[in-house]
Amino acid sequence: MVQVAVIADIHGNLPALQAVIEDIHHIEPDIVVVNGDMINRGPQSRECVAAVRAQRWTVVYGNHEDYAIRRRTPKMPPEWLIPFFAPFQEVADSLNAEEAAYLEHLPRALVLHWPELPPVRMMHGSPRALNDGIGPWLDTTELDALLDTVPEAVLVGAHTHRAFEHRRADGHMALNCGAVGVPYNGDTRAQYLLLHGEHGAWQPEFRGVPYDHQRVREAYEARGAFRHTINHLFMYEIETATFHLRPYLSFCREHALDPNEVTSFHRYRDEVGRHTPLGRFIPPPQKRPERERA
Numbered sequence: 001m002v003q004v005a006v007i008a009d010i011h012g013n014l015p016a017l018q019a020v021i022e023d024i025h026h027i028e029p030d031i032v033v034v035n036g037d038m039i040n041r042g043p044q045s046r047e048c049v050a051a052v053r054a055q056r057w058t059v060v061y062g063n064h065e066d067y068a069i070r071r072r073t074p075k076m077p078p079e080w081l082i083p084f085f086a087p088f089q090e091v092a093d094s095l096n097a098e099e100a101a102y103l104e105h106l107p108r109a110l111v112l113h114w115p116e117l118p119p120v121r122m123m124h125g126s127p128r129a130l131n132d133g134i135g136p137w138l139d140t141t142e143l144d145a146l147l148d149t150v151p152e153a154v155l156v157g158a159h160t161h162r163a164f165e166h167r168r169a170d171g172h173m174a175l176n177c178g179a180v181g182v183p184y185n186g187d188t189r190a191q192y193l194l195l196h197g198e199h200g201a202w203q204p205e206f207r208g209v210p211y212d213h214q215r216v217r218e219a220y221e222a223r224g225a226f227r228h229t230i231n232h233l234f235m236y237e238i239e240t241a242t243f244h245l246r247p248y249l250s251f252c253r254e255h256a257l258d259p260n261e262v263t264s265f266h267r268y269r270d271e272v273g274r275h276t277p278l279g280r281f282i283p284p285p286q287k288r289p290e291r292e293r294a
Contacts, residue, residue, distance in 0.1 A: 002114050002197035003027065006122060006177040008035035008158030011064070012042025013181030013238065014219065016190035017051055019211035020180050029194065033110060035158040035177055036062020036124030041234045042181055043219040045091045049099065061106040062124040063131040063159065068092040069104045083260050087228050111152060117197045118153030125159045133160030134176045137283040147172045154202055156193065160184070163191055163206040175204055182234070186279020188213065188241040213239055232265045242278050
């Protein structure tokens with residue numbers, strides 16, 4: 001039997017990554033693929049990149065790697081300079097030249113071949129875009145159309161922070177590997193995909209690994225990162241495994257609040273967040289103009 005581990009959306013969460021590394025070492029899969037977004041959001045982006053590189057795993061380019069590279073060039077859109085997203089600029093500025101070159105030259109997709117098994121295509125987003133995910137907001141017709149755009153029988157995406165499986169009658173599959181660092185399905189464990197290949201087919205197993213969230217909070221505090229309100233929000237997402245960024249910004253607009261003020265976050269948490277079901281699903285925007293999304 002062949003085993004392939006696919007992890008993604010680590011997002012600077014080193015304790016979550018370390019827990020997954022330990023779990024993977026027990027399993028000993030044939031190959032491990034990191035399907036994008038090692039950086040941003042969490043407090044230890046460079047440490048996560050270093051930890052992944054130390055494992056010598058294959059890595060695919062994600063939209064947050066793209067944000068970091070573009071933030072280091074004159075091509076950066078001016079709207080990315082708003083103070084709310086300052087931590088992303090700090091990550092981009094912290095990269096040395098060798099680290100930046102490593103991220104910039106990561107492959108945009110990866111195709112795996114094994115004898116007597118269907119080929120597997122991995123990409124951070126979907127065949128449509130780097131920041132376009134595979135998930136339950138797509139109906140069967142849309143999912144089947146996505147599968148028709150690639151020659152491989154199995155398509156594995158990430159980006160949406162939600163594990164997902166769509167299996168067509170002919171055996172073709174569209175999968176989302178879930179998120180290590182910031183899941184959005186209400187399960188606060190570090191999550192990833194393990195593919196089992198035998199008898200001419202792949203079977204997906206979605207795994208979750210517990211870890212100590214307090215270590216993430218301590219890493220934020222040690223860096224003074226809670227001076228940025230967005231990092232309070234990111235920590236809250238880690239603790240609840242629930243997407244809050246877009247609802248928070250909407251709440252601030254509706255109540256004429258400054259999103260950069262920590263008091264605005266506290267009000268959102270108390271009035272909205274505490275009453276939000278864990279893993280509450282919000283479909284992505286229908287139109288996806290090219291701009292930075294957290």
